[in-house]
Amino acid sequence: MDITETDLDALKCRSSATKSGYIHDPFIKFFSPSRNSHKPPIINRGTYVRTWSIDHILQKFIESFDGKKQIISLGAGTDTRVFRYISEYGPENLKFIEFDFYPNCIRKIRTIEKHEALKQNIGDYVVDISGGSLVSGSLDIYSYDIREIVHKGFPGFVDFSLPTIVLSECCLCYLEPEEASSLCRWFQNMFATSGIVVYEPIQGMDNFGKMMKANLSARGVILKTLDCYETTEQQRMRFLDYGYSEVIAEDFLTIEETWIPIEEKKRTMSIEMLDELEEWQLLAKHYCLTFAATENLWNQIILQLPHLKT
Ligand SMILES: C[S@@+](CC[C@H](N)C(=O)[O-])C[C@H]1O[C@@H](n2cnc3c(N)ncnc32)[C@H](O)[C@@H]1O
Numbered sequence: 001m002d003i004t005e006t007d008l009d010a011l012k013c014r015s016s017a018t019k020s021g022y023i024h025d026p027f028i029k030f031f032s033p034s035r036n037s038h039k040p041p042i043i044n045r046g047t048y049v050r051t052w053s054i055d056h057i058l059q060k061f062i063e064s065f066d067g068k069k070q071i072i073s074l075g076a077g078t079d080t081r082v083f084r085y086i087s088e089y090g091p092e093n094l095k096f097i098e099f100d101f102y103p104n105c106i107r108k109i110r111t112i113e114k115h116e117a118l119k120q121n122i123g124d125y126v127v128d129i130s131g132g133s134l135v136s137g138s139l140d141i142y143s144y145d146i147r148e149i150v151h152k153g154f155p156g157f158v159d160f161s162l163p164t165i166v167l168s169e170c171c172l173c174y175l176e177p178e179e180a181s182s183l184c185r186w187f188q189n190m191f192a193t194s195g196i197v198v199y200e201p202i203q204g205m206d207n208f209g210k211m212m213k214a215n216l217s218a219r220g221v222i223l224k225t226l227d228c229y230e231t232t233e234q235q236r237m238r239f240l241d242y243g244y245s246e247v248i249a250e251d252f253l254t255i256e257e258t259w260i261p262i263e264e265k266k267r268t269m270s271i272e273m274l275d276e277l278e279e280w281q282l283l284a285k286h287y288c289l290t291f292a293a294t295e296n297l298w299n300q301i302i303l304q305l306p307h308l309k310t
Pocket residue numbers: 003004005006007010011074075076077078079099100101104144145146147168169170171174
């Protein structure tokens with residue numbers, strides 16, 4: 001499997017969780033594959049915790065600063081966050097910069113061009129089909145290997161003075177560990193008020209982790225950083241080492257138990273029966289969300305995220 005196809009896996013999971021009622025996403029239907037299968041309850045629940053926790057941090061970030069905020073999405077694929085957030089917070093308050101390889105960017109650009117609801121969201125834009133880019137006031141999409149950022153900088157304009165969060169939803173883990181590290185350090189150095197949100201698997205060395213790696217490698221996908229950061233504590237130390245002053249890293253079981261409000265938990269638990277509770281707990285311990293920030297960004301949003309106090 002080509003690395004770009006991992007986005008289709010993520011899209012199928014998000015479609016299934018949306019159709020089942022875990023996630024509210026009015027824009028995913030424009031991207032959804034025609035044959036869209038229902039995923040098992042533990043996969044839907046994992047997709048839900050992944051989406052809820054990333055949204056939770058990013059939305060508090062958006063609500064914590066006046067004026068324009070920036071979100072830089074690495075390996076964004078068909079993620080619809082940009083449309084969800086712009087429709088909620090307005091294009092004047094947000095700038096999304098998304099990176100992925102050409103086939104994924106061009107597919108997203110073509111989908112945007114086809115649907116008025118997506119186009120309206122981003123306003124006036126300019127597309128370069130051969131370069132695989134779209135540039136607008138609130139969304140830029142670039143066909144660009146993120147490994148180039150450290151050597152060549154951004155392919156277009158970027159405002160380094162804006163409060164900025166970098167999002168890696170299962171993308172940095174495909175890079176060589178040194179490449180991922182130098183990219184994170186680069187972001188930490190370049191933006192005065194910034195943070196990074198990273199979702200990726202952990203615990204690659206136990207039986208479940210080994211099985212997870214074997215299944216992926218049978219499809220030609222290698223999670224190259226997995227063996228370097230086995231635990232949430234190692235993820236925390238990793239981002240402190242990059243120079244961020246505050247870091248929180250939690251597995252999905254902890255997030256489900258301690259971050260998600262009780263009413264919301266009741267709502268999602270009533271959607272479908274989860275017979276495989278032990279299997280869910282095992283799976284949930286193998287995924288980690290890390291949020292690292294410079295001191296000024298952290299201080300600005302921490303009041304709204306009391307459970308993130310380290
Ligand atoms: C598992 S998908 C995740 C997509 C999306 N972030 C999500 O969670 O729904 C990983 C994405 O990262 C992209 N990707 C992997 N390595 C990349 C690189 N070096 N530069 C740009 N994109 C990359 C892939 O093409 C793919 O779209």
